[in-house]
Amino acid sequence: MSGAAATRFSLNQATIKFASLTEAVDATVAAGIPSIGLWREPVAEFGLQASAAYVRDAGLRVSSLCRGGFLTAVEAGARAAALDDNRRAIEETAALGAPALVLVVGGLPAGSRDLAGARERVRDALGELSLDARAAGIQLAIEPLHPMYVADRAVVSTLGQALDIAEQFDARDVGVVVDTFHVFWDPDVLPQIARAGASGRISSYQVCDWNLPIATDALLSRGYPGDGFIDFESLTRAVAAAGYEGDVECEIFRQDIWDAPYPSVVETSLSRYRELVEPYL
Amino acid sequence: MSGAAATRFSLNQATIKFASLTEAVDATVAAGIPSIGLWREPVAEFGLQASAAYVRDAGLRVSSLCRGGFLTAVEAGARAAALDDNRRAIEETAALGAPALVLVVGGLPAGSRDLAGARERVRDALGELSLDARAAGIQLAIEPLHPMYVADRAVVSTLGQALDIAEQFDARDVGVVVDTFHVFWDPDVLPQIARAGASGRISSYQVCDWNLPIATDALLSRGYPGDGFIDFESLTRAVAAAGYEGDVECEIFRQDIWDAPYPSVVETSLSRYRELVEPYL
Numbered sequence: 001m002s003g004a005a006a007t008r009f010s011l012n013q014a015t016i017k018f019a020s021l022t023e024a025v026d027a028t029v030a031a032g033i034p035s036i037g038l039w040r041e042p043v044a045e046f047g048l049q050a051s052a053a054y055v056r057d058a059g060l061r062v063s064s065l066c067r068g069g070f071l072t073a074v075e076a077g078a079r080a081a082a083l084d085d086n087r088r089a090i091e092e093t094a095a096l097g098a099p100a101l102v103l104v105v106g107g108l109p110a111g112s113r114d115l116a117g118a119r120e121r122v123r124d125a126l127g128e129l130s131l132d133a134r135a136a137g138i139q140l141a142i143e144p145l146h147p148m149y150v151a152d153r154a155v156v157s158t159l160g161q162a163l164d165i166a167e168q169f170d171a172r173d174v175g176v177v178v179d180t181f182h183v184f185w186d187p188d189v190l191p192q193i194a195r196a197g198a199s200g201r202i203s204s205y206q207v208c209d210w211n212l213p214i215a216t217d218a219l220l221s222r223g224y225p226g227d228g229f230i231d232f233e234s235l236t237r238a239v240a241a242a243g244y245e246g247d248v249e250c251e252i253f254r255q256d257i258w259d260a261p262y263p264s265v266v267e268t269s270l271s272r273y274r275e276l277v278e279p280y281l
Numbered sequence: 282m283s284g285a286a287a288t289r290f291s292l293n294q295a296t297i298k299f300a301s302l303t304e305a306v307d308a309t310v311a312a313g314i315p316s317i318g319l320w321r322e323p324v325a326e327f328g329l330q331a332s333a334a335y336v337r338d339a340g341l342r343v344s345s346l347c348r349g350g351f352l353t354a355v356e357a358g359a360r361a362a363a364l365d366d367n368r369r370a371i372e373e374t375a376a377l378g379a380p381a382l383v384l385v386v387g388g389l390p391a392g393s394r395d396l397a398g399a400r401e402r403v404r405d406a407l408g409e410l411s412l413d414a415r416a417a418g419i420q421l422a423i424e425p426l427h428p429m430y431v432a433d434r435a436v437v438s439t440l441g442q443a444l445d446i447a448e449q450f451d452a453r454d455v456g457v458v459v460d461t462f463h464v465f466w467d468p469d470v471l472p473q474i475a476r477a478g479a480s481g482r483i484s485s486y487q488v489c490d491w492n493l494p495i496a497t498d499a500l501l502s503r504g505y506p507g508d509g510f511i512d513f514e515s516l517t518r519a520v521a522a523a524g525y526e527g528d529v530e531c532e533i534f535r536q537d538i539w540d541a542p543y544p545s546v547v548e549t550s551l552s553r554y555r556e557l558v559e560p561y562l
Contacts, residue, residue, distance in 0.1 A: 113512040119468065148429040150466035151510040152493055161468045185431035187400065187442045212433055214499045229432040231394040 008281060009273050010035035010063035012206065012251035013042060016262045021046040025058050027262045031270055035061040035247040037204075038096060040089060052096050062098040063247035064141065064204045065089065071125035072106035072118040072155060082106075083125060087132050094136040099246070100203040101133070102141045102177055107152040118155040123165050130173040141203030142166055143177035146185070148218055159183050159192035166201050175203035178239055179251070181210055181222050184230045190238045197242020205239050207232060207277055208252045215255070222252045225272040236280035248277060289562060290554050291316035291344035293487065293532035294323060297543045302327040306339050308543045312551055316342040316528040318485075319377060321370060333377050343379040344528035345422065345485045346370065352406035353387035353399040353436060363387075364406060368413050375417040380527070381484040382414070383422045383458055388433040399436040404446050411454040422484030423447055424458035427466070429499055440464050440473035447482050456484035459520055460532070462491055462503050465511045471519045478523020486520050488513060488558055489533045496536070503533045506553040517561035529558060 011033050013024045021042045028036045036055065043051045043065075055062055068089040073079045086103075093101040105122045108115065126140065133140045142162040145154035156162050162176040176196050183189050196202045209228030215221040225232055250269040257265055292314050294305045302323045309317045317336065324332040324346075336343055349370040354360045367384075374382040386403045389396065407421065414421045423443040426435035437443050443457040457477050464470050477483045490509030496502040506513055517529075531550040538546055 108510060113510055115466070115468075115512070116515075146429070147427060147466040148495060151491060157466055157468065164468075185396070185428040185438055187396075187438065187445075210432060213497075214429060214495055216494075216497055218495045229389060229394055231396070234397075 005032055005034060006270060006274055006278060007034060008247050009033050009270060009278070010037050010061070010247035010249040011266060011269060012037035012066070012249040013039050014066065015250055015252045015257065015269055016265050017253070017258045019262050021051050022054060023262065025055055025060060027266050028060060029058050030263065031266045033266070033270060035063045037063045037066065037249045037251065038098065039066045040092060043092065043096070048092055048095055055096065061247065062096045063249055064100045064102050065093040065096055065098045067102040067104050068140070069103035070106040071103075071122045072109055074109050074112070074121070079121075079125075083128060086129050090129065090132045090136045090138060093138045098138065100139045100141040100175065102143050102204060104143055104145065105154050105156045107150065107155060115150070115155050122156065123168065126165065126169060126174060130169045133173045134170070139172065139203050140174045141177045142174065143179060144182055146182045148214070158186055158188070159196060160188055163192065163196055163201065167199065171200045175201035177204045177206060178202055178235075179206040180230050180232065180235055181208050184210060184235060190234065193235070193238040194242050197239070197244055202239065202242060202244040202246070204246065204249060205244055206249045206251045207273065208250060220253050220255055222254050224252065224257070224268055225250070225276045232276045233280050236277050240281050248273065248281070286313055286315065287551060287555055287559060288315060289528050290314050290551060290559070291318050291342070291528040291530040292547060292550060293318035293347070293530040294320050295347065296531055296533045296538065296550055297546050298534070298539045300543050302332050303335060304543065306336055306341060308547050309341060310339050311544065312547045314547070314551060316344045318344045318347065318530045318532065319379065320347045321373060324373065324377070329373055329376055336377065342528065343377045344530055345381045345383050346374040346377055346379045348383040348385050349421070350384035351387040352384075352403045353390055355390050355393070355402070360402075360406075364409060367410050371410065371413045371417045371419060374419045379419065381420045381422040381456065383424050383485060385424055385426065386435050386437045388431065388436060396431070396436050403437065404449065407446065407450060407455060411450045414454045415451070420456045420484045421454060422456050422458045424460060425463055427463045429495070439467055439469070440477060441469055444473060444477055444482065448480065452481045456482035458485045458487060459483055459516075460487040461511050461513065461516050462489050465491060465516060471515065474516070474519040475523050478520070478525055483520065483523060483525040483527070485527065485530060486525055487530045487532045488554065489531060501534050501536055503535050505533065505538070505549055506531070506557045513557040514561050517558050521562045529554065529562070
């Protein structure tokens with residue numbers, strides 16, 4: 001493994017979920033990684049301005065902020081609260097100097113089976129939030145989630161569907177996340193990556209693997225690149241060919257990785273990136 | 282609830298997995314259900330000709346036989362064995378008087394991450410098997426499985442993808458299964474149902490619900506219609522509008538349903554069908 005810097009690698013903070021903001025930043029810097037993907041909760045805990053200063057003083061880029069979204073509520077009060085929360089998240093994204101706010105759009109409201117309606121409400125909400133994103137100079141990044149999360153997390157399940165929504169707005173304001181875990185299964189994924197890149201809508205490229213069996217908590221089924229079933233070469237080549245020049249985040253939710261020491265997790269994430277992703281960028 | 286016969290309802294035998302062939306047929310007849318979906322293993326246990334005679338004497342239709350498929354092997358011997366097994370399944374389908382053989386196409390071979398290659402091998406295998414299906418007078422029914430099974434069960438994940446393969450063959454020989462559990466999440470499902478119907482390729486319509494959390498054995502996450510998140514009205518209306526006139530199978534894999542007495546399972550399946558599916562056919 002070369003000792004040269006992985007100049008486009010970003011550690012998503014969720015990969016070391018239990019680290020504080022400062023611990024995550026310190027572990028990232030210690031590994032020679034130039035960028036970090038932040039989450040709102042640890043940022044809020046340390047303070048927004050303090051976090052922005054700490055990251056800046058550490059010399060790190062912020063590749064994205066996770067996350068906004070949850071835009072499917074029917075009830076007016078819940079809908080207004082969601083929009084307000086997303087407006088705060090947009091402000092935070094700008095304050096941290098991140099280019100994009102990742103959106104998990106939300107599942108079905110309690111008792112509802114109306115996927116089409118929920119999807120329309122997502123689009124309508126983006127119509128409002130895209131103006132705030134423009135004002136703040138950041139891009140809203142719709143993350144299609146694996147279809148196993150359609151009922152409870154995200155009614156947007158494919159890259160094509162995310163782009164059908166995003167393309168109703170200016171590309172400066174609304175893009176999409178390409179997360180290998182969520183999209184690798186899609187027979188249409190390569191042309192949709194090309195489509196996303198052609199209009200400048202790849203907001204973020206996130207890498208982690210699809211492992212089996214599906215974890216008891218289905219959110220935690222991810223793994224280090226190389227431990228599962230995903231072909232990172234074809235996906236990474238497609239993202240590169242589509243013109244994406246941003247950072248590549250490693251974002252893993254997995255209990256045994258969360259339970260491991262931060263430095264070893266960071267080192268393994270980095271080495272897998274260098275082996276399985278970086279050669280194809 | 283009307284006492285009239287549910288003239289298009291079929292009990293898929295897997296819903297009472299531990300019943301023998303004769304127990305499953307008897308339970309179906311006792312409930313006044315006119316049709317049954319059979320599985321190869323219990324049929325083989327009772328004997329193919331004996332099963333065919335028992336079902337015929339009971340006055341039941343056989344709506345489908347489950348299942349063939351697993352067509353993704355690379356190694357020549359394994360591939361030939363899979364083709365031979367599917368040819369036997371085609372013969373069994375014809376002997377039982379079922380119109381269609383359900384195909385679960387198979388996942389990635391051990392150690393492989395090449396989804397595109399596996400998908401090509403499925404298509405190539407169908408090129409051979411479609412001739413056998415024609416000779417036997419039955420339809421091969423490609424079942425797209427939910428994308429959470431892409432790595433280990435079926436590299437065909439959407440109705441559109443299944444149709445892209447099926448349409449390379451004569452509609453008499455190759456169709457698709459519309460199983461609500463597998464396809465409900467798909468933003469493109471309604472137009473793809475219409476597309477399937479327009480070319481006479483809806484081989485089977487199967488109903489069960491998507492429940493959460495995903496079961497520890499992910500195959501067992503299904504439930505009775507009405508217990509989960511699926512809107513049966515929109516899917517059933519689309520299947521009917523597409524011209525499908527065949528039986529509607531209730532096929533549920535779920536431990537607590539398998540553990541319940543057969544008559545109560547059959548009764549609940551039938552009553553949910555009458556309430557949530559039949560009105561929209």
